[in-house]
Amino acid sequence: MKRVEEWTDVVVVGAGHAGCEAALASARLGMETVLFTVSVDSIAMMPCNPNIGGSSKGHLVREVDALGGEMGKNIDRTFIQSKILNRSKGPAVHSLRAQADKAEYSRSMRKVLQKTEHLKIRQMEVTELIVEDGTLTGVRTYSGAVYHCRACILCTGTYLKARCIYGDVSTYTGPNGLQAANYLTDSLKANGVKMYRFKTGTPARIDSRSIDYSKMQEQKGDERVVPFSFETDPDTVQIPQVSCWLTYTNEETHRIIRENLDRSPLYSGMIEGTGPRYCPSIEDKVVKFADKDRHQVFIEPEGVHTSEMYVGGMSSSLPEDVQLAMYRSVPGLEHADIVRNAYAIEYDCIDARQLELSLEFRDIHGLFSAGQFNGSSGYEEAAAQGIIAGINAARKIQGKEPLILDRSEAYIGVLIDDLVTKENHEPYRMMTSRAEYRLLLRQDNADLRLTSKGYEVGLISEERYQRLLEKQREIQEETERVKNTWIGTGQKVQEFLRAHESTELRSSVRLSELICRPELSYQKLCEIDADRKELPDNIQEQVNINIKYEGYLLRQIRQVEQFKKMEERKIPQNLDYDKVPSLRTEARQKLKESRPASIGQASRIAGVSPADVSILMVYLHSNRKV
Amino acid sequence: MGGDTIAAISSAAADSGIGIVRISGPDSFAVIDRIYRSKNGDRKLSREKSHTIHYGYIEDDGDVIDEVLVMIMRGPGTFTAEDTVEIDCHGGVCAMRRILETVIKKGARLAQPGEFTKRAFLNGRIDLSQAEAVMDVIQAKNEYALKNSVSQLKGSVRKEVSELRERILYHIAYIEAALDDPEHISLDGYGEEMAGEISQMQEKILRLISTADDGRILKEGIRTVIVGRPNAGKSSVLNTLLGEERAIVTEIAGTTRDTLEETINLNGITLIITDTAGIRETENVVEKIGIGKARKKLEDADLVLYVVDSSEKLDENDAAIVRMLRTKKAIVLLNKSDRKTVTTREMIEELIRNGNGAAEEKNDSQCSGALPKEEKESIGKSPEKPEMKSSRREETAYPVLSISALKGTGIDLLEDKLKEMFYQGKLSMDNEVCITNMRHKELLAEAKESLEKVQEGIALGMPEDFLTIDLTEACRALGDITGETSSEEVVNEIFGKFCLGK
Structure with a gap:
């Protein structure tokens, strides 16, 4: 064919x-x-x-x-x-x-x-x-x-051999009922790839028309929106925003969950995958944090062209009827209509x-x-x-x-x-x-x-790169200027300090010293900094951080220098760990599994001690010269 | 390489009255300049010629600690190929310890197990063919240090340090959880709330530091092992010591039946005595298996009581035992003085002289890993000071006492000898113990300093994410004492204690 x-x-x-x-x-x-x-x-x-x-x-x-x-x-x-x-x-x-x-x-x-x-x-x-x-x-x-x-x-x-589950219902699909990929796992295994099976989950989506928002707290966005992309002009993202809503579970919610735990596929053993601890289902939270009498629930819109609302904080794999009862016990959700059920999903990964x-x-x-x-x-x-x-x-x-x-x-x-x-x-x-x-x-x-x-890789344009260089230059110049600008004890300065509940000056100081005071900042000091040129917000922010946290930053820079030294000591990928004498068995095992690229990476493996790392260094050193 | 400057005691504390503190690394001379004072007080050792010895004093901010000889050696002509300083002091264990502490306070860092050897190797001072021996030494020293560090820690101290650490970990996790999920967990006023508890922690750590000073942080006592051929009377010696109803403090059954430990208090000197019953069963293979087993016990010992049956001839088993004693402080008990003497004091002394000398050559190649002594003895000699070695050999003479455990005669001689050795500072807890103790103290001080920085941060109103920087440092320092450290711990604590997530 x-x-x-x-x-x-x-x-x-x-x-x-x-x-x-x-x-x-x-x-x-x-x-x-x-x-x-x-x-x-x-x-x-x-x-x-x-x-x-x-x-x-x-x-x-x-x-x-x-x-x-x-x-x-x-x-x-x-x-x-x-x-x-x-x-x-x-x-x-x-x-x-x-x-x-x-x-x-x-x-x-x-x-x-x-x-x-x-x-x-x-x-x-x-x-x-x-x-x-x-x-x-x-x-x-x-x-x-x-x-x-x-x-x-x-x-x-999450598509490899995906399976979605709630209660005793399970479908062999990916998220949202999409077709799962059922064959690739076998091909991977045939090529010697080691697979794991993980699990995650999502809450129900509820019809906005069935929610009583008067029983919830409104959560608005920021007044001035900061864009994600460095390329986006901030002025283009100042748009009308929608709200999210905050409500809470209660004892009744927890009672419903507890009474139906035996019907949860997680507790009945129907789910074998390993779930994430940071994103627990509501039933996990109720069991694990039994002393908490309520948990936060965030009601978030899924978009402006849909009436569906995401119920943040209440992911679940309980049966459909329990889900409905549990959601309806939450203030504001008494008459909630579920559009899509909550479910857990299992999938293959490596x-x-x-x-x-x-x-x-x-x-x-x-x-x-x-x-x-x-x-x-x-x-x-x-x-x-x-x-x-x-x-x-x-x-x-x-x-x-x-x-x-x-x-x-x-x-x-x-x-x-x-x-x-x-x-x-x-x-x-x-x-x-x-x-x-x-x-x-x-x-x-x-x-x-x-x-x-x-830019070096080729994903950043020449123009954007030039803008970056300009920004770096401006930050550096302004940081230098601030370190070399002296502020005298004039009346205007003292008044400014009083107004900001800051100790008045006895003698002149550098502008940078004032920036370091917790109650002041580069931006605030604009008033008494006569020679300041107008700079974009993001540059002002960098100057402020560079000066204000200089001590902490230098400390981390020194730590990074140490770190880099260990990262630069490379380990050949074909190293036979069985030939390295004196390594402890556990360390040998872990090193074989992770095959670290450098001494630094080796030192981060749980089960590899500093002494094992020293031994590795000595071994590599002696082999390099041979 | 590492680039920093390290220091350690590089001679066994019990070996003689003289101890050596060795410093290696780029700041070695800067460190010695900060603490050394010559007789007329005007010499900077950093300006002196390499490989010269200088008489003077070691001072800690004006307090004279000890009268010393300092040897200045510039790299690369040294053991580690780095600038090296050796301080010979005679003030006994205490002075040596204080000198090391001062050296650390003034800019050096306590060496990790096997670190001098590692540096010597990486800097090309040890032949490549010895790489395996170097790795063995690192591993052996590490195990030894670990064993000391954890098993020496008294249960109560360990518990206290662990609890402190757990509380700090809790605060880190709380702050981190709140930073990761600010909408679920609030940090309002958390700094002030934490400040009170942190001052309590600071006080606790201060108390622990003061106990470290008198060694109480570790299991106290001179670890003593009784060895000898079967029927030489080891148990009788032990029973005699115990039988006189001197205060028996505790009786601890070891992990195996044959390591019964007894704690005995002789006129204020505490001995933790282990009877090596194991040798008895393995009599015929003493050379093969028994040596390994007994050596294991000997490694830990501060003092060895070697019991010899004077009514029988010395044989190859005695020779083997003598070889094991090589680097140890020991007393020879010529037992059964009530019977006809076959083995005399001279004969045993002769055996010790030959045994030690003969063993030295062998040990260099075979046993370097087993006995984690300072590296100079175990691998590659320090090229500058060959005379040290020969002089040390002459000094390895053990006191020989004639006793009868059965009749109870001569036991008073043993007591006197112990007292004499102890008060002359020749006998003390072994080197590693005092280093372990010092490492603990250093770590406690680090934890204390970090907590002070946390307090400063709180007072200044620093954002909470800055507080975790110093909290994490404190947590690491305490974890190094108890041996609990894992990079995933904070994450585990966050998930374990705080409910967050979508």
Whole structure:
């Protein structure tokens, strides 16, 4: 029988948040790219929460943008509410979060993909990998077509052997009833890939017309919206925003849940996958935090063209009747009509320790992967891996070194290093506490950290790069000026200080010293800083942070220097750990599983002690010279 | 390499009255300049020629700690190929410890197990063929240090440190949880709330530091092992010591039946005595299995009581035991003085002299890993000071006492000898114990300092995410004491204690 046979550079499997970034990066770098999806109508779909960003996830979006990715721009085009979280905390943990119009987000991303040169979209399930002598050479589809390629990026999300469950009802589908991908797992296993089975879940969607908002607290967006993308003009995002609503569960809700726990597939053993601790179902919360008499529930719009509302905080896999009773026990939801049931979803993913830091499989050359397939969770985590996988697939074909961001350069670096280094038993979520050098990895300086890398890679235009250099220059000049500007003890100054409840001056001080006072800032000191030139907000912010937190920043910079030294000590990938004497058995085992690229990475593996690391260093040193 | 400057005691504290504190790294001379004073007070050692010895005093901010000889050696002509300073002091264990503490206070860092050796190797001072031995040493020293660090910690101290750490971890997790999910968890006023508890923690840590000073943080006592051939009278010696109804403090059954520990208090000196019953069963294979087993016990010992049956001839088993004693402080008990003497004091002294000398050559290649002594003895000699080694060999003479455990005669001689050794500072808890103790103290001080910074941050009204920086430091320092450290801990704590998520 005749079959379609095609040739391309890169195949991307899956068009979720990872797949979109991967395909865009690859195509924008000039690679002929084919993006496979089970449904073109579901490109960049948001099957769970209707927002982008949030603590540490907002950082990832900014970093993707700084490298030349699309997520930030796309949410700027389609958000319906936006907020900066943790505004009263330090600059390192300020984080942007926007509510998305889900349908618009998806449509807008599809438009971008369809306008991108070198990128083709194909609705078809990929069922088999074609691997020859440890190198990927193509993929086969359900229809039998063969696409020969030089690299392939797997971004299958939650679709591999997916199964959705609530109560005793289960369907063998992906999220939202979409077709699951049932064959690729077998092909992966046949090629020696180690698979895990993870679980996650989502709450019900409720018809807005059935909700009594008068019993809830309104949650508005910020008055002045800050865009995600460094490329978006702030003036273009000052739009009318919609509200979210806050309500609470109560004893009655908890009673209903407790009395029906035996009907939950999680407790009856029907679900075998490992669920995430950070995103517990409401039944998990009630069991685990039995002393809490109420839990927050956020009612969030799914978009402006739908009446569906997302019930944040109440994901569940309880039976339909229990769901209805439980939601209706919440103030404001007494007459709630469910549009879509809550459900848990199980899916196949990989043990990501089989990947290198470039996101290429160690043992299958040319095969890359990103997103939930790698054991992460979240749209932003997926997009972050997607752009790196896309870049590195292209660079591999071009014969260039992969782009690897380390833990001191980006949250993306922390994310990927954690995924490929550490043993992971649940979907991995980004958290600011995972970033050791978070004072340096702020969302406000993502462009300063990464845009020049995006430029080198080829995803950032010359024009944007020049703007970055100009910004860097201005920040530096102004920081210097502030350090060398003296403020005298004149009447105007003393009045200013009194007005801000700040101690008056006895003698002249540098402007930078005043910025360091907790009650003052660079911005506030404008009044008594005569020579100041007018600078954009983002530059003022950088100057303020540089001066105000200089001590802390220097401390982290020194720590990073130490860190870098260990990262630079590379471990050959073909090192036979069985030949390294004196290693403890546990360490040997863990090292074999993770195959760290450097001494630094080795030291982060649980079960590898500092002494084991010393031994490794001595061993490598002696072998290098031989 | 590492780039920082490290220090450690590099001679066994019990070996002789002289101890050496060694400093290695780029700041070695800067550190010594801060604490050394020559006789007329005007010499900076950093300006002196390499490989010279200087007489003077070590001071800690004006207080004289000890009279010392300091050797200045510039890299790369040193053991580690780095700038190195060796301080020879005679003031016994206490002075040595204080000197090390001062060195650390003034800019060096306590060396990790095997670190001098590692540096020597990485800087090309040790032959590549010895790489495996280097790795063995690191592993052995690490296990030894770990064992000391954790098992030496008194239960109550350990519990207290653990509890402190748990509370700090809780606060970190609370703040991090709130930062990750600000809409669920509020941090309003949390700093002030935490300040009270942190001052209590600071007080507790201060108290722990003061106990570390007198060594109470560790299991107190001189760890003593009784060895000897079967029927030499080891148990009788133990029973005699116990039988005189001297205050028996506790009786602890070891993990295996053959390591029964007794704590005995002799005129204020506490001995933790272990009888090596194990040797008895493995009599015939003493050379093979028994040595390993006994060596394990000997490694831990501060003092060895070697019981010899004077009514029988010395044989190869005695020779094997003597070889194991090589680096230890020991007293030879010539037992059964009530019977006909076959083995005399001279014969045993002769055996010790030959045994120790003969063992030295062998040990260099075979046993370097097993006995985690300071690396100079175990691998590659320090090229600058060959005379140290030979002089040390002459000094390895053990007191030999004639006793009869059966009749109870001569036991008073043993007591006197113990007292004499103890008060002359020749006998004390072993080197690693005091280093362990010092490491704990250093870590406690770090934790204290970090908590002070937290308090400053609270007072200044710093955002909570800055407070976690120093809280995390405090948590790490305390974790290094109790051996609890995991990068995933905060994340686990967040998920375990706080309810968040969509």
